[in-house]
Amino acid sequence: MLFDELERDAVTEMLNVAVSRSAAALSRMVGKPVAMSVPDVRAVSRAEALGTITGNRNTSLIAVGEQFSGPFSGRALLVFPEARSLHLVQAIVGEHLSLEEIADLEEDAMIEVGNVILNNCLSGIANMLGCRIEATLPHCFQGGGEQIFKRTIRDGDSGVILCTSIAFSIRDRDIGGFIILLMDLNAISNLRSAVARSVDGVRRGLPDPRNAP
Amino acid sequence: MTDTTARTVMDELDMGVVIVDDGRRIALWNTWMVRHSGISRRTAVGVDLFALLPAMAGGRVELAVRDALDTGLSAVISHHVNHDLFPLLRGDGMTDERVAQSIVVRPTRTRRGVGCLIQIYDQTAAVERERKLRAQRSARYHAVVDAARDCFITVDEDGAIWGMNPATEERFGCTAAAMQGQPITRLLPQLRDLPLLGDPLVAIRAIGAGGKEFDAEISMGSWLNNGVRHFTLFIRDVTERNMAAENLRRTERIQALGALTGGVAHEFNNLLMVIRANAELVLGTVEGEAAARAAEIVQAADRGRILTDGLLSFARRQPLNPVRVPLDTAVEDIQRLAAPLLGVAVDIAVAPIPAGTVAMADRTQLQNALLNLLINARDAMPDGGRITITAGPEPEPEQCHIAVTDTGTGMTPEVLEKACEPFFTTKDQGRGTGLGLSMVAGFARQSGGDFLLSSRPGAGTTATIRLRSATADAPTDDGNGDDTPAPTLPPPAASGDRGRRPGARRGTGHAGPWRPPRRRRRPWAGRPGISGGRGFRPAGDRHHAAPRHERGGPGVRGATDVSPAGSGADVGLSRVRHDPAGRGAPGGHPAQALHPRRSGTGHGHRPAATARRRGRIVMVHGSEAVSRSVLGLTLIGRAPIGSPPSASATGSVPQFRAP
Numbered sequence: 001m002l003f004d005e006l007e008r009d010a011v012t013e014m015l016n017v018a019v020s021r022s023a024a025a026l027s028r029m030v031g032k033p034v035a036m037s038v039p040d041v042r043a044v045s046r047a048e049a050l051g052t053i054t055g056n057r058n059t060s061l062i063a064v065g066e067q068f069s070g071p072f073s074g075r076a077l078l079v080f081p082e083a084r085s086l087h088l089v090q091a092i093v094g095e096h097l098s099l100e101e102i103a104d105l106e107e108d109a110m111i112e113v114g115n116v117i118l119n120n121c122l123s124g125i126a127n128m129l130g131c132r133i134e135a136t137l138p139h140c141f142q143g144g145g146e147q148i149f150k151r152t153i154r155d156g157d158s159g160v161i162l163c164t165s166i167a168f169s170i171r172d173r174d175i176g177g178f179i180i181l182l183m184d185l186n187a188i189s190n191l192r193s194a195v196a197r198s199v200d201g202v203r204r205g206l207p208d209p210r211n212a213p
Numbered sequence: 214m215t216d217t218t219a220r221t222v223m224d225e226l227d228m229g230v231v232i233v234d235d236g237r238r239i240a241l242w243n244t245w246m247v248r249h250s251g252i253s254r255r256t257a258v259g260v261d262l263f264a265l266l267p268a269m270a271g272g273r274v275e276l277a278v279r280d281a282l283d284t285g286l287s288a289v290i291s292h293h294v295n296h297d298l299f300p301l302l303r304g305d306g307m308t309d310e311r312v313a314q315s316i317v318v319r320p321t322r323t324r325r326g327v328g329c330l331i332q333i334y335d336q337t338a339a340v341e342r343e344r345k346l347r348a349q350r351s352a353r354y355h356a357v358v359d360a361a362r363d364c365f366i367t368v369d370e371d372g373a374i375w376g377m378n379p380a381t382e383e384r385f386g387c388t389a390a391a392m393q394g395q396p397i398t399r400l401l402p403q404l405r406d407l408p409l410l411g412d413p414l415v416a417i418r419a420i421g422a423g424g425k426e427f428d429a430e431i432s433m434g435s436w437l438n439n440g441v442r443h444f445t446l447f448i449r450d451v452t453e454r455n456m457a458a459e460n461l462r463r464t465e466r467i468q469a470l471g472a473l474t475g476g477v478a479h480e481f482n483n484l485l486m487v488i489r490a491n492a493e494l495v496l497g498t499v500e501g502e503a504a505a506r507a508a509e510i511v512q513a514a515d516r517g518r519i520l521t522d523g524l525l526s527f528a529r530r531q532p533l534n535p536v537r538v539p540l541d542t543a544v545e546d547i548q549r550l551a552a553p554l555l556g557v558a559v560d561i562a563v564a565p566i567p568a569g570t571v572a573m574a575d576r577t578q579l580q581n582a583l584l585n586l587l588i589n590a591r592d593a594m595p596d597g598g599r600i601t602i603t604a605g606p607e608p609e610p611e612q613c614h615i616a617v618t619d620t621g622t623g624m625t626p627e628v629l630e631k632a633c634e635p636f637f638t639t640k641d642q643g644r645g646t647g648l649g650l651s652m653v654a655g656f657a658r659q660s661g662g663d664f665l666l667s668s669r670p671g672a673g674t675t676a677t678i679r680l681r682s683a684t685a686d687a688p689t690d691d692g693n694g695d696d697t698p699a700p701t702l703p704p705p706a707a708s709g710d711r712g713r714r715p716g717a718r719r720g721t722g723h724a725g726p727w728r729p730p731r732r733r734r735r736p737w738a739g740r741p742g743i744s745g746g747r748g749f750r751p752a753g754d755r756h757h758a759a760p761r762h763e764r765g766g767p768g769v770r771g772a773t774d775v776s777p778a779g780s781g782a783d784v785g786l787s788r789v790r791h792d793p794a795g796r797g798a799p800g801g802h803p804a805q806a807l808h809p810r811r812s813g814t815g816h817g818h819r820p821a822a823t824a825r826r827r828g829r830i831v832m833v834h835g836s837e838a839v840s841r842s843v844l845g846l847t848l849i850g851r852a853p854i855g856s857p858p859s860a861s862a863t864g865s866v867p868q869f870r871a872p
Contacts, residue, residue, distance in 0.1 A: 025273060025276050028271070028272065028273070029273055029294055029295050031296075060442075066286075066287075070285065083369045083370055083371050083373075083442075086369065087373070087394065090394070092294055093293055093294060101347060104343065104347065105293045108291040108293045108294070108315075109291065109293055109294050111289055111291070112289060112290060112291050112293075112294045112295075113294070115288050115289055116273075116276075116288075119277075119280050119284075119286045119287075119288060120280075122284065122286055123280050123283065123284040123286060126284045126285075127284075132283075132284055132285045133284060133285055133286070134285040134286075134320065135284075135285065135286045135287055136287060137287045137288075137289055137317065137319065138287075138289060173394065
């Protein structure tokens with residue numbers, strides 16, 4: 001077990017705070033309430049991560065990825081089944097657009113949504129570790145799970161994959177996706193010690209996300 | 214590259230460049246920004262970006278700037294998703310529209326340390342181009358889909374609705390806006406099993422607006438949009454098509470049945486005639502038990518003949534002799550003929566018939582048909598009621614109609630549909646053969662008209678025979694069939710009639726243009742001691758037969774159905790012809806002979822004649838032949854007007870056109 005239960009809770013809580021901030025940002029963008037939650041975080045193998053995001057079905061996925069570097073490095077991915085992503089985009093850009101128009105906007109909108117969510121997660125981690133990280137501009141990937149992983153999380157990559165599902169609720173739509181974080185071993189050990197240090201902080205309670213700017 | 218060079222390059226760029234320091238103060242504000250924001254560099258530089266542009270405070274750009282400064286993260290920001298980006302106007306001298314911008318925010322370094330680079334791209338031209346392309350692309354699509362009367366629905370692979378055309382909104386009573394994102398099963402619950410999506414053709418019973426059911430034929434197309442499978446459902450209402458197909462199937466079935474029964478009946482009839490003729494020969498030569506048996510053979514053959522006549526009529530293989538039949542006199546005649554049959558509980562009323570309504574039809578067959586309809590009407594009103602006869606010209610030229618309406622029990626749609634099929638009857642076992650209406654329909658069609666039934670449970674039935682109107686030069690049934698042979702319709706199956714016409718003519722010399730032979734008549738006539746000795750009158754002897762007509766028809770009351778006169782003797786036939794008004798038409802006496810099973814009701818003699826009566830049996834036959842023919846009727850199958858009443862009366866009166 002990579003994390004003990006408390007540490008896992010702490011990481012989960014940290015990501016929840018991060019996505020709550022994302023939700024606040026998206027909510028402002030959309031002009032409607034947006035709720036987002038991260039139920040749990042698990043350390044998984046690449047194959048498990050792949051099985052999780054594809055649901056063991058040959059569905060088409062859309063992923064937004066960022067690469068980060070600094071004191072720790074790795075890759076962050078936000079993955080949606082493509083059909084869901086269209087709903088997400090429709091929920092974000094508005095119901096008045098037709099399917100074709102939404103499909104045209106899909107990549108733009110997904111990159112931005114992914115950017116908001118991943119940046120919040122990364123900045124949450126960076127805050128927790130008390131360091132700066134540099135992240136690239138987000139890229140969009142489409143295709144099957146294996147195709148996306150080939151270009152983002154390679155077989156030979158060392159490191160640990162943190163995988164969590166993420167549930168959106170926008171305009172009465174519930175849209176489920178996944179966040180995949182690939183971190184190198186250095187990042188994971190830093191994270192573990194940072195988590196340990198901040199467990200107390202977690203217990204005291206992090207700032208209320210609704211008050212976040 | 215010197216600072217000056219760098220600044221010159223920045224100012225030359227066709228995009229906005231802003232750099233802020235770690236205090237969010239503007240360090241660089243390039244010329245493009247000056248031009249499109251209307252804010253001079255002097256005003257901008259050194260000022261907090263979000264104090265300068267307070268509308269952007271708290272927005273997406275501020276968050277991105279914060280992430281870039283605090284953590285080192287980059288962001289892309291699209292005008293598609295955000296509405297509160299930089300307040301920039303195009304300022305191209307033509308329009309004052311806002312610049313559609315996509316923004317990249319990334320960390321950078323300034324002389325003072327951490328900074329943030331904001332790049333702003335003008336997407337207005339691209340947006341306009343996309344809009345035009347999209348409009349062009351969808352114009353043809355919408356022209357087709359929005360004008361289509363069929364339903365078009367687009368769903369994704371999860372079955373969520375993405376769009377629908379106006380026909381769908383109308384058909385299902387919903388709006389596209391309300392249904393967007395909803396599962397397709399809300400409109401078509403049968404598509405619950407998603408594997409159905411992708412089937413090229415699905416036929417289901419769908420429920421549209423107002424709960425109205427219809428047969429839906431759904432063809433599906435599937436297409437990929439950015440890797441996502443979508444399905445377009447084309448939903449067509451095929452209710453009418455299915456009904457037409459069902460009608461066609463029924464018509465074909467009846468036609469096949471007609472061809473079969475017609476062929477069999479024809480051949481069988483010939484055999485019956487041989488049997489009957491020989492039995493009569495035997496009857497003339499034997500006494501006692503043997504004679505009684507021979508008489509029974511004769512009677513059985515007659516009953517068989519009645520049945521085959523009905524079948525022939527249904528199969529439209531009855532020879533017809535169309536003449537001018539003024540409908541007013543025809544109705545008058547049938548009213549008088551039928552009165553004794555209808556009983557006291559049934560009123561009969563005749564609506565005024567426009568003078569000069571003259572149909573072109575076989576008079577005898579028309580009377581058969583009408584009598585069948587009247588009897589059906591009577592049977593549909595077990596507790597009495599009113600029968601109304603109407604007749605007159607049709608709106609279509611050259612057509613007229615005659616209709617019989619009752620106030621009886623009516624028919625359910627199911628019964629109505631089958632009413633004209635042969636052997637279909639709702640009457641009790643043994644009370645009818647189910648040939649009545651099929652004969653009427655067969656006669657109407659063979660006469661160049663058609664037959665319609667309209668009925669509703671509990672609301673009575675109207676049976677309408679439509680016929681061709683007679684032309685002025687059409688032959689008149691003036692009662693002299695010998696002198697003015699009417700033009701005839703050729704028999705459909707000539708093969709079965711070979712060599713028969715001469716026989717018919719031999720029989721009476723005035724059998725009309727042609728008739729199936731009545732060979733049983735008079736093969737013995739010339740023999741002394743047969744006809745005379747037994748005191749029977751040859752069927753052809755109408756002078757003797759005539760008085761019997763005066764007897765009226767107590768026995769006929771028992772008769773239930775009427776079949777063509779063909780089975781009767783030619784003398785009867787010719788008598789009809791000789792009596793244009795049909796006034797000689799009597800009730801006749803021989804119900805028991807015609808309808809043996811009913812004779813137990815006290816209206817006549819037992820048909821199974823004993824030796825005591827055997828002489829009379831032949832007489833009965835003879836007079837029966839006469840009276841029956843004069844009536845133009847024999848007794849045959851019952852049509853099903855008298856179906857049980859049902860509470861499920863609907864608003865419209867279902868109609869059935871005999872195929």
